[in-house]
Amino acid sequence: MTTTTDNPKTRLDLTRPILWLFAAFMIVLIVLPLSWLMVFAFTDKARHPTLQNFVTLFTDPAFLDPLLTTAIIATTSAVICCLVAAPIGWLVSRTDMPGRQLIRALVTASFVTPPFLGAVAWELLAAPNSGMLNQLYRHLTGAEDPLFDIYSLTGLIFVISCYTFPFVFVLVANALDNMPGELEDASAILGGKAWTTARRVTIPLALPALVAGALIAFLQAMTLFGSPAILALPAGFHTMTTKIWSLFQYPPKLELAAAAAVPLLVLTILLLQGQKFLLGRRGYSVLGGKYGPPRPIEMGLWRWAALAFCLLVLLNPVFLPYFALLNAAFSPNATTLVTPSTATLHNVVFVFTELSSTQLALKNTVILGASTATIGTILALVVAYVTTRRVIASHRMLGFLATAPVAVPGIVLGVGLFLSYTRPPFVLYGTLWILLLAFLTINLPSAYQQLQAAFATIHPELEDASRILGATRLQSLRQITAPLLRTGVIATWCFIFIGVMRELSAAIVLFTSQTKVLSVLIYDLNESGDLAAISVLGIAMLVITFTVVLAVNRIPMFGGGAAARLRNG
């Protein structure tokens, strides 16, 4: 399959130099900060080698407790996400449930919502005493005790799951969308009952996506910083990310912080290996030269129950939080139900005319979002191509490089970048460039996973056909693969853009007053309890994100654009 040397024509194939260039870039992008982290983890302040950091780490309950808490959070969230995302993905993709587009849009909305914003919204809803849901519950039942306490481990797991399940959903739904109907039809024709077809055909074909989804959910939940910082600290416990963050307090204990990242790194590598082991060597490419669309399963009256189920689930990440934010934005008191007579524009006026950081943060965020998404998509596209088509010998390493950052909590990557780019020859701290590098690195794994999955479903025979007919690799990419990948490319661009809007953990280490982004501004406002200002900014942030995502999805011939970028790359 890897036929790079047997091109009979002498036309210059630029593939290899370009790929090596990308590999070099990735090494700088990822290996440099990770190396600095390793250096710090295994040395003392004078940079003499030592294991003392790990001894401190593994003998102090102040570190072990957060590690255990994080493991519980990540595992539970991953399971919840799969349990919620798999049925919704299947309902949306393979059944005749009404409102499927609506459900997809709403899941996208929950994905677009930054987890820290969701956490603040859930504070408004379910803080034990002032939370609106608890107020309502007390009003209705006369009870004294709260119904919900968002400042708890359960509350935190719930909020994290609310904004992590879309990762699983996207992968599962895409896999099901791309699965040819013929395979299921064949099973049915051969007498397979619905359940047999599901067990023998649909589930095995969707399994890689679900496992990948579970993995991403686990890693997301493990490395999230904003939600734990907002909900766990008031409750009096730490997760690994908040613990690591607390190590940056003055005087910073960077060695311990770096060492604390190592267990997370090891855990991730084990998980990635586990995924490989689970999925074995079976090939899963199903998008060949010809295929039919999946046939929707008729559900009869159950389809309404299914819709109700989906809407009920989406109450938690979307309807209730958005309602709480809107209410707080226009209410004089964040958790009091606003009425026409009490509605006020005070908060809006404050945020847009008095708050001096708003304009700058808005501008920085949009610039970073668009540039990271563009560069990141190109990068992920090339790496995914190289690894799925095994273009160069070191494709495994490239794939590993693209996946590795997933193991590094954003906050630790932030420190790694900080250590790498605060000294010559690359002094980037204090500029938007360092944030661009951070956002690029953080979003690369999921972008890569997404495009790799997209590539994996397109059989190489399509490209081979083109190459046999004399096209260079780049030409066949442009003419054959790129158009088939169009949806995946648009999705990835949006994915990264949203990822940048959601990102807080690296930004919180790397920002300066001139490079502040919206997420940091919102986090700062949360620390001083300015919930109304957060609500206004949060809504503004959501509006921007939705506008950009919708606009990008409407650009005609985006596939052609993507190919052109590839050519330039």
Next chain:
Amino acid sequence: MRGRKLSRRHVLQGSAALAVGTVFASAVRAQAPEPVAITPALVEAAKKEGRLIFYSSMDLPVGEKLGKAFEAVFPGVTIQIERSGSERLFQRINQEFASNIRAADIVNSSDASHFISWKKNGWLMPFVPEDVAKYFPENCRDPDGMFAISRMWLSSIAYNTNLVKPEDAPKSFADLLDVKWAGKMVKAHPAYSGTIMTATFQMVRELGWEYMEKLAKQRVMQVQSSTDPPKKLSLGERAVMADGNEYGIVLLKEAGQPVEPVYPTEGTPTISGPTGIFRTAQHPNAAKLFQAWLHTRETQQFFVDFSAQYSVHAQVQSKPGQRKISDIKLMKEDAEGVEKMTEEIKTRYARLFRV
């Protein structure tokens, strides 16, 4: 004990000047540069720079209102306020200086000990506004002219009047250890907030770490900024505020929110917030103009009136209706003491409160 007596003796010094004990004890004086008035030349130079970046831990609406007032007086100079907890600002400023980033022009910290460190590092620019030279008590300004105390405020107890009857309300820090307040209190964090760092130092000095140990067992809701507990209290999220900005409580009460401050019988922690200009300021003239303007009688009076804080400017009147600071039993501030104990407070606090 000693601290309390001192603070009382120092409460009123001169006309309206409020003294804080000796915040910056220093025998050597008179190395400060000549006092500077706001001149048209300074205003012009500031306008040429056009911008000012002000790092501050003031409650956001208060800080932004101050900024807008400055912009209104000197159109053409826009001010960008970087608000965060003082301990966090301290960390960031160190981080930025270590990387040669000179973003901050001027800083107002709620942990006065930060200025000891910055001065030691040689990061501050000597500049003495006319009003500071004329009307600020000696112990409220740096002898070398590096900074002056721009505001003073308290960290008090408070309660939500919808949730707690006045007769049941805690009267002292000791009262907060009553089991009836378990799970019902909110407090801020000394590793984030300079106000709380300063207050925790004073409480530990007067009440001992045993007090903090017992308080930690009360399942306290732990927020970050000292500006947050008043807000959590007014939302009704918690019934009692164990520490936090008293001025936030006064402002919320004025706005009709159900909150009431309590000045604990053991004494109320006192915090002073100095302002100083960085030697490396990118907008030095705008910074000087702001520093001069901030300490004039008019600005200090305006600040006291709208922010419910206190001024050490001799000509400033206390805010009508607000409880006089001379009627409140205060704990004495000691910036040098705080500087020595910062790390211990952060470490022990984190161990006790688990975050």
